[in-house]
Amino acid sequence: MTAPSAPVIDAEGVGKEFVLRRRTRGLRRAATRVPAVSEVSFTVRPGETVGYLGPNGAGKSTTLKMLVGILTPTAGRLRVAGLEPARQRTELAYRIGVVFGQRTTLWWDLPLRDSFALLRRMYRVPAAEHRARLEELVELLELAPFLATPVRQLSLGQRMRGDLTAALLHDPSLLVLDEPTIGLDVVSKAAVRDFLRRMNAERGTTILLTTHDLGDVERLCRRVMVIDHGRVAFDGDLAGLRALAPVPRTLVVDLAAPAPPIDVPGARVIRTDGPRQWLELAGNPAAVIARVSHDHEIADLTLREPDIEDVVTRLYRERPDPSAPAIAGDVRHNVE
């Protein structure tokens, strides 16, 4: 067991370079080096909830795969729960829970209940302990009606709840999640987020997750790390990231009929398409909405929050050199 204050994750200059060999016209094979992650250094302390964010191809999944021992770093030193993941992958499996949103660890043709029973044997969890934990997870995730259903017949949201249960049955102290809400509807997303918050608050489970969904970050992550070009570009909280890279909200207005660009204080039209107009908001959305509704006949209105891509793009516009040192935000290593 690691001491309570010891970091759950300790990464020091961790890098991963893929070497791709392609046969060229002759017999020689040309090697191309792909630096997926470059010298990433960070620690995560027990009880933290960390969003590991970045644009497509930034190196998030590669980092997660190194953390859980699927990939071996080509540089640096990595410890997870005090273990070296690639070398001590089996021992590590008892300490961590892993969910890759696009895949399942459950047995496709087996009822959920049987997958859980198999996992109990794999992790050698005592029967009474397993029963108690399963009961708790099934209740929290409202899985009782699906326990007898083969995994292939579950909806994506039901399957994700099953995967979360599978990842937590052996009571790991660290949960690593790759896009845990991808493809889920609003209700399922809310259920997954609420559940993860509870696990963190009540059991102290440390959570590291990648996501493209700003809602996941807002609801779950007290700390945010942005990675791009394989480097940590920001480490702090969401408010700090937003302050560094402010992205305005957009009001999408469907007018009853096409009209000239709407002219109201606190907003400017950035796009029009027939009766639809996009307004970038500078001030209070309520005042703008009231004014637009007063001046025009409205068919529909939607307030669009910036997504993570918008925030990260803005961050890079402010700081275009990816080799520059990370912007240190308000990093909080302690449980709040």
Ligand SMILES: Nc1ncnc2c1ncn2[C@@H]1O[C@H](COP(=O)(O)OP(=O)(O)OP(=O)(O)O)[C@@H](O)[C@H]1O
């Ligand atoms: N097995 C591999 N072999 C060669 N290159 C790889 C391999 N896996 C990833 N890469 C490359 O490493 C870089 C980082 O990929 P990675 O999947 O870690 O990004 P990501 O941040 O998870 O992206 P996304 O948000 O799209 O999932 C990319 O350039 C990718 O093409």
